[in-house]
Amino acid sequence: MSGEALPIDAATAAHRAFALADPAELLDLARSLIETESHKDHPEHELPLARLLTRLFADAGIEAWMSGAWQGRPNVLARWGPETKPALVFNGHLDTIPAYNMPAAFQPRVADGRLWGRGACDMKGALAAMAYALVCLKRTGAAPRRPLMFAGAMGEEEGNWGSHYLLLGGLEADAAIVGEATNLRIGTAHKGQGWFDLVVKGKATHSSVPEQGINAVVHASRLIVALEDQLQPVLAGRLHPLLGRSLLNVGVVAGGDQPNVVPGSCKVGCERRWLPGETLSSVVAELESVIAGLRYRDPRFEAGVGLAEFSRTVPHPAMDLPPDSPVVRLLQEATRRALGAPRETYGVPYSCDAGLLTGGGVPSAVFGPGDIAQAHSDAEYISVDELWQAFQVYVHAACMACL
Numbered sequence: 001m002s003g004e005a006l007p008i009d010a011a012t013a014a015h016r017a018f019a020l021a022d023p024a025e026l027l028d029l030a031r032s033l034i035e036t037e038s039h040k041d042h043p044e045h046e047l048p049l050a051r052l053l054t055r056l057f058a059d060a061g062i063e064a065w066m067s068g069a070w071q072g073r074p075n076v077l078a079r080w081g082p083e084t085k086p087a088l089v090f091n092g093h094l095d096t097i098p099a100y101n102m103p104a105a106f107q108p109r110v111a112d113g114r115l116w117g118r119g120a121c122d123m124k125g126a127l128a129a130m131a132y133a134l135v136c137l138k139r140t141g142a143a144p145r146r147p148l149m150f151a152g153a154m155g156e157e158e159g160n161w162g163s164h165y166l167l168l169g170g171l172e173a174d175a176a177i178v179g180e181a182t183n184l185r186i187g188t189a190h191k192g193q194g195w196f197d198l199v200v201k202g203k204a205t206h207s208s209v210p211e212q213g214i215n216a217v218v219h220a221s222r223l224i225v226a227l228e229d230q231l232q233p234v235l236a237g238r239l240h241p242l243l244g245r246s247l248l249n250v251g252v253v254a255g256g257d258q259p260n261v262v263p264g265s266c267k268v269g270c271e272r273r274w275l276p277g278e279t280l281s282s283v284v285a286e287l288e289s290v291i292a293g294l295r296y297r298d299p300r301f302e303a304g305v306g307l308a309e310f311s312r313t314v315p316h317p318a319m320d321l322p323p324d325s326p327v328v329r330l331l332q333e334a335t336r337r338a339l340g341a342p343r344e345t346y347g348v349p350y351s352c353d354a355g356l357l358t359g360g361g362v363p364s365a366v367f368g369p370g371d372i373a374q375a376h377s378d379a380e381y382i383s384v385d386e387l388w389q390a391f392q393v394y395v396h397a398a399c400m401a402c403l
Contacts, residue, residue: 008142010399014337016140017395021132023388027115029056030128030387034108034117039098039157046094046154050074053094053131053152060135064150067169070161073154080134081147081402088330088401089149089176089362090130090394091163091353092123093156102378114381122375125382126179126368126390127152133394144402149173156353163353164314167360175327177397178354179368181375182346184339184386184393186331187366189242189347190355191273192318194280195308196287198223200255202302204264213262214300217255220266223303224250226290227270234286240275240320242347247273269308273351276320319355319364327365330397338392348372367393 008016038049050066057064057078064078076094079086096119099105108117115125134150151171153162180187200223202216227248235246248270255266272283287305294301321328323345332342350372354364369386 008140008403010396010403013137013140013142013403014395014399016142017133017136017399018392020139021136021391026128026132026388026391027110027384029132030115030120030125031108031117033124033128034115034119035106037106038094038119039096041098045073047074049094050076050152050154053078056131056135057150060138062134062138069153069165070155075154075162075166076150076152078134078150079147080138081144084147086149086173087146087175088398089151089171089173090134090179091151091153091176091357091364092127092130092179093153093162093353094127095154095157096122096124097157097376100378102380110384113384115384115387116379116381118380120374120380120382121181121370121372122380123179123181123368123370125370125387126181129369129387129391130179130394133391133398137395137398142403146402148398148402151176153353159310160314160316160353160356163356167357171360171362173362175330175401176354176357176362176364177327177331177394178352178357178364178366179390180348180350180352180354180366181368181370181372182348182366183371184335184367184369184389185343186328186335186345187348187354188321188323188325188328188345189240189276190319190349190351190366191243191247191275192278192280192355193311193316193351194272194274194283195310196270196272197306197308198268198270198287198291198303199306200266200268200303202262202264202266205262207260207262210262213264216263216266219301219303220253220255220268222294222301223268223291224253226294230293231286231290238275238278240347243275246275246278274318276318278318280315280317315356315359316351317355317359319358321358321363321365325363325365327363330401331365331367331393333400334393334396337396339389
């Protein structure tokens, strides 16, 4: 439709959007997004995809622009409605992981009711559904009272840089929907996440005179045992009704130069996934307490807690939206209208931009097509039916929030 914008209600606008939509057109868009590589090993990273989306919106008559973020790589922003504070943001990340061992990763195909390809699930399917919802809403000619914004974020797979820079740039909104894979359920909680470098210091010397040195690798082994024996039982006792227990994983041990040298240093890399109510500072304090206990028993023991690069700049807080949060109620009603019944709320097992946005003042729920078990796999796919259903939910949510 074209011409003057129309003052129509949410239900009418949604029905018009569906009448002007075509499942095949949505599927073709999702294929195009998968074909357009946008990962850390591509020489232009997300730029080709950012150009594709910006052109898609411009061709539909939607205001869209690229905004430089981390290392000059762009976020993509688009707006339907007046230049005021958005009522709703569709948030999704532009990047995927590389192909790795996935055959024909960037040659999407449809078989058995599924769209296969790198990023189909994580999360170019949701990106396509969100972008297509915006395009079809524009086609209706409706005049939103409050704007809907599309925010395609770069660098999520490398540390959530894109949404971090959106917040630094002043992003404000009443609510956001983050399109990570939830099998069309409503994610209201996730754990916080931090990567830590526990650097154990020793004293290097020749292996023939070990008594003149301090073996940092041996001391690091004592630290790992202490974490398992002392901290893990405490964390196992911390439970959240949607998220389960608080977690610690030791994932890296790196120390020494060669077998005939007593190592002077050793790094223990670990990850903590913490529950709502825990904080980064409390997590650090617990790690430091374990180290202090080892130092008390052996004054020669020396170690420090540092944030790894992944966690040094961008926060990755836990999130726990109340069940009556407006964005949760919005998605419950949108799923009722689109799918026949409101979908359940649950805690997603991964961390994502929702916690970052919620912590930055934009309450965000997680809702998207696909199963997280398929993300990053060598056989990544998304259900074609779920792709269309997600589009319908996004349209209903936008109409109720913005019209």
